[in-house]
Amino acid sequence: MRKILIPTDFSKNAENATKLGVELFKYEICEIYIMHAYAAEVYQLDPLMEPHFLKSLQQRISKMVTTKLYGIEEEIKKISPNPKHKISSIAKFGLLLDETRDYADLEDVDLIIMGTRVKTGDKKITFGSNTLQVIKYVKCPVLAVPESYHGLHPQNILFSTDFLLPFKRRELKLICSIAKSYAARLHFLYISNSKELSSRQKENKNFIESFTSGIDVKFDRVPGKDITETVNAYVQDKHIDLLVMTNARHSYLENILYTSSIEKIGLKIQIPFLVLQNLQRI
Structure with missing residues (x-):
């Protein structure tokens, strides 16, 4: 059984990478984990927030993130129903790099799938900072998917x-x-x-x-x-x-x-x- 981790920031780029990953491994028995780390979303509002306000905000954002992740789960099951795939989602209060590395180690993940950007004109691969950091610091294969690429059926x-x-x-x-x-x-x-x-x-x-x-x-x-x-x-x-x-x-x-x-x-x-x-x- 293959274990696949897909970090998401809920962008179109991440959505495309998720769909491509699910499609690519449609013939294999897989556990697919869709994860969002949301600490940055909490602290960027007010890094000096008092503890009781911080906890309340954390709970609200956690609920919102969990709802979004559930929506992704349901959409995948609807557009790509596959009895070989077990899909679950994880909301983590932490930084994306740390949570990705920790979860990849914890679950002995086989592959991480993330999105990339392609610059218009010169068509060079441009990694977002998150994808780049994961490639550099997580001991796990990473599949970087260009935002404009759809339906990978490699020949x-x-x-x-x-x-x-x-x-x-x-x-x-x-x-x-x-x-x-x-x-x-x-x-x-x-x-x-x-x-x-x-x-x-x-x-x-x-x-x-x-x-x-x-x-x-x-x-x-x-x-x-x-x-x-x-x-x-x-x-x-x-x-x-x-x-x-x-x-x-x-x-x-x-x-x-x-x-x-x-x-x-x-x-x-x-x-x-x-x-x-x-x-x-x-």
Whole structure:
């Protein structure tokens, strides 16, 4: 059974991410948790509020949030009735990052689904601060869904990797499960000017080959040094509809996430982006 956590701020962006997540895993037995953390909504009104007023306000907002979450539950059950899915909602008095991390650990969540924005004109992925913080600090895969993207039925999945890090079985299983559900081709893209793999790279690649038995898998090596340009071109050329990368120490993705232009990734795509985690965090 797959456990999926979907934090929501009740925006159209979050609504779209929720619907896409429910649709993507319609063939699997899932527990889907829809969560809203509302501490910021309480404190932004008056951070110096006296305790008894604060408690009263907290109770009112909690009731309002619970009602909204119930409405989302009912809407999902109405538009996507699925006996394989158990949907529940959680209202938490706390900050979104803290509550997401704690709940993901508590329930051993397999995947977090959140929304992203795409800038009009240049079509670059722009993570909202909440999505970005979750990707950086929660030890769980995150599926970032562009606000304009609807109905994910992947036929071509791209996993950009250098084969240097060992792959986690649980996260590979997630990708393979999606590929199997939609009979999708799984592309492993290695961007390098060197044709030869090291012993470690060969070992990791061999593990992938054995783990993905029965799936349509394609391994490609593309020469070059500009990962961003190469990935963009590959996405367009191969009609990729789901991009996968791993967030690891000193990786291409980590370098982007921790740069000064932290909210902008140069990947000019409008497809869902699955970020796997290979980081040990405190």
